[in-house]
Amino acid sequence: MPRYELITKSGFAAQAWRRYDNHAFAATDAVAPLLVQELAKACMSLPIAFLQQGDAFVPHAVQGLEAGRNLFVVNGTWVGPYTPAAYRGYPFALAQGDGDDLHLCIDMDSGLVGAGDGFDQPFFDDAGEAAQPVKDALNFLQQIHNNRAVTKRVCAALAAEDLFQPWPLKVQGPNGERRVDGLFRIDEARLNSLDADALARVQKAGGLPVAYCQLLSMGNIQTLGLIARKLEEVKNRMPEMSDQIDVDGILQRHKSSAPEQDLEPVENDNVVNIAADTGDFDLSAFVKPEKSD
Structure with missing residues (x-):
């Protein structure tokens, strides 16, 4: 768990920080909150x-199919094309003070705070003011905070029209099928049946782009199954190669070889297969090529 501490001149004038170079801090996040501004x-x-x-x-971005595992983080590397804004301010965070005051904090257990070699970003400049990168982090997190309020209002407008329904997602593994509970999706049938007044309310609140982005994204759930299967195959058959898995290459090959999709619904689209293939497979398709000297 992160251990956030308020950044003060007396406590941090002699310390510095460095930027994160991997996403290991997000490796156990099966979900991450999203803002309406980043959904597109x-x-x-x-x-x-x-x-x-x-x-x-x-x-939320759905990043895993079980608690405590983010499939988009492999050996500390973020392998998805898009990184949620919730991660981009790390190791900083905001804490609510008195009233509407927001205070900048930093995760003391991140390994990114200290003194000496390797910590190249001071918290304060020679004049005793917050250094510009610290100001930039504060500004970014304040934008996120403000955008969360917008997100809340838009989603409230969708809820007012009863547009959320449970997402009946299931995971098919080697030991059978299990449900993934707690996820909701847009009720597309209800959205399409809204009368003119209700549709106008949703549109005025900015809810239509949010609804369509969520519906469009649902096909990406199969990407999680693909990553899980390939990781398991390499882990089981060639464990010494586990740190060389080329997830980005797998995703690119999968995308280029995927057949064109029609608009007809797929009956099993809510079932994600994570059972690793037990047949023959080409290891070179799953690991990074060795670099030549």
Whole structure:
């Protein structure tokens, strides 16, 4: 778990930080929150679902099919084409102060805070003011905070029209089938049947792009099954190659070889197969080529 500490001049004037160079900190996140402003990019490669938090529904990237595992992080490398904004401010975070005050904090257990060689970003400049990269981090996180409020309002408008329904997702593994509970999707049939007044309310609130982005993204759930299968195949058959798996190459080959999809619904589109292939396979398709000297 992160251990965030408030950044103060007295506590951090003699320390520095460095930027993260891998995404190991996100390796156990099966989901990550998304903002409405990033859905158009996220939906092109990430499966998106809504999670219910109290009375609210919040869009999330679905990154794994079991708790504690992010399939888009392989050996510390983010292998998806898009990285959620929620990760891009790390190791910084905001803490709510009195009233509407927001204070910048940093994860002290990140390994990115210290003194001496390797820590090249000071928290404060020679004049005792926050260094520009720290100001930039604060500004970025404040934008995220403000955009979360917008996201909440848009999703509330969708909920007001009863447009969320459970996503009956199932995972097919070597030991049978199991459900993935807690995910919601847009009720496409209800969206298409809204009367003119209801549709106008959703459109005015900015809900239509959110609804269509989520629906468009659902096909990406099969990408998780593909990654899980190939990782398991290499792990089981060639464990010494596990740190050389070329997930990006796998995804590119899969994309280029995938048949054209028609508009007819696929009956088993809500079932994700993660059972590794037990037949012969070409190892060179799953590992990175060795670099020549």
